[in-house]
Amino acid sequence: MRGQLIGVVLAALSVVLLTFLIPVLIMVHRDAQQRVTLTALQQAAELAPLAHSLAPSALPAYPERGFSVSILTANGQLIGVPTPRSAGIQAALSSCRPSTGDQDGGVEVLLPVRNGPGCDAVVRVFADKQAMGSGSNLLTVLSLCLGATSALVAVLLAERLARGLLRSVADLAAAADRIADGDLAARVTPDGPAEIRRVGDQLNHLAIRVDHLLDERSQRSADLTHRLRTPLTALRLDIDAIPDSPATRRLLADYDSVNRAVNEVIQVARRPPAPVTLRRCDVTQLARERVEFWAALAEDTGRAIQRQLPVKPIYVRASAADLEASFDAILSNVFAHTEPGVPFWVSVVPGRAGGARVSVDDAGRGFSDFAAIRRGHSSTSSTGLGLDIARQTAEESGGRLRIGRSPQGGARVELDLGAATAANPVNIFSARR
Structure with a gap:
């Protein structure tokens, strides 16, 4: 932008200078020519009365450089600088009329x-x-120096103007980047031209509006989630009324998991999020825990689970809560969309570029279409958010979610997770979803 502004200023100034300097230089040249001609006429007029009385060696010397003086008589005598008898000299002798004219790049003055x-x-x-140049060179140099000085001043002014504009735009871009990174407290200090100040005011208004909308949505999510406490309390009372048995203990464990999830949703919804959080989790350990959690239901429904889990930990760029929700969403789909007794396979292997690849295969009917990961889409009565939660977790870690057909003919869900680093910043907009 700075170069473009300076270029536009220089182009406009060049047109102005050319329009101004060309006539000035022409006028300077003509003025110099007129002054030289007047000087030559003055010298000729001073010598004319003395033309018959001067001896060849008595011709006075004039201080002006570039002038040559000659006296030519009708009988062929020459006094002064030798010069041929041209047609103009013969015409002046015959007509007795003075004349001036251009000759050999100079000016010739003839005075009979x-x-x-x-x-x-x-x-x-x-x-x-x-002699012609001595009268115009100085003015020509002065005119060119004036033009160069004007161009330099214009460039300096354009540079200062561009620096001010770029500073205002840079401040605007920095505030926009901070807001895009989740710092909704960032504000633009209006500066610069009126248009840029207006954009800054609108950006500040947008940040305030987004912050209010997110707070309102968080409060509404917390309020809706809090309503689950009443049916959860009734469920706990019903479980307590059942005699102790392995099934009762599983129900209590399930109740505790649901209760923790509800509490976490309420806390996250009402907690003012920090602009940046760190996410890092061992996918191997978490996969082992979730498979063990779903193993009891698999045993009740006659499903065999094949595990392929590495011994060493693999750290990925995701929080434990998000990764747990993703595993539960994928495994719950197996139980919801396959018949009892259908086996499934869970594997975790290191990714090619770091991270990990989680695969869940089953031997069921597979996906009827590949729109299953579209948010809110479901072929059953579920919310249709399960695989979308897994997709968000994968994309926020730098990976992706793929669905397809398993080697056993059923469905396959692959979750590519990015490798964890020392510090993995996460946008608060992702954390608030």
């Missing part, structure tokens, strides 16, 4: 001298290129 009824001598003064 009368003696009785006719003219018997001509005073010739010739101003060469040096």
Whole structure:
């Protein structure tokens, strides 16, 4: 932008300077020519009365450089600088009329001298290129220096103007980047032209509006989630009324998991989120825990679970809560969309570029279409958010979610997770979803 602004200023100034300097230089040249011609006429007029009385060695010397003086008589005598008898000199002798004209890049002045009824001598003064240039060079240099100074001043002013504009735009871009990174407290200090100040005011208004909308949504989510406490309390009372048995203990464990999830949702919804959080989790350990959690239901429904889990930990760029929700969403789909007794396979292997690849295969009917990961889409009565939660977790870690057909003919869900680093910043907009 700075270069473009300076270029536009220089182009406009060049047009103005050319429009101004060309006529000025022409006028300077013509003025110099007129002054040289007047000087030559003055010298010729001073010598004319003395033309008949001067001896060849008595011709006075003039201080002006570039001028040559000659006196030519009708009888062929020459006094001063040798010069050929041109047609102009012969015409001046015959007509007794003075004349001026251009010759060899200079100016020639011919002044006839009368003696009785006719003219018997001509005073010739010739101003060469040096004399012509001495009168115009200084003004030409001054004009060019004025043009160069004007261009330099214009460039400096354009540079200062561009620096001010770029500073205002840079401040605007920095505030926009902070807001895009989740710092909704960032504000633009309006500065610069009116248009940029207006954009800054609108950006501040947008940040305030987004912050209010997110707070309102968080409060509404917390309120809706809090309503689950009443049916959860009733469920706990019903479980307590059942005699102790393995099934009762599983129900209590399930109740505790649901209760923890509800509490976490309420806390996250009402907690003012920090602009940046860190996410790092061992996918191997978490996969082992979730498979063990779902193993009891698999045993009740006659499903065999095949595990392929590495011994060493693999740290990925995701929080434990998000990764747990993703595993539960994928495994719950197996139980919801396959018949009892259908086996499934869970594997975790290191990714090619770091991270990990989680695969869940089953031997069921597979996906009827590949729109299953579209948010809110479901072929059953579920919310349709399960695989979308897993997709968000994968994308926020730098990976992706793929669905397809398993080697056993059923469904396959692959979750590519990015590798964890020392510090993995996460946008608060992702954390608030």
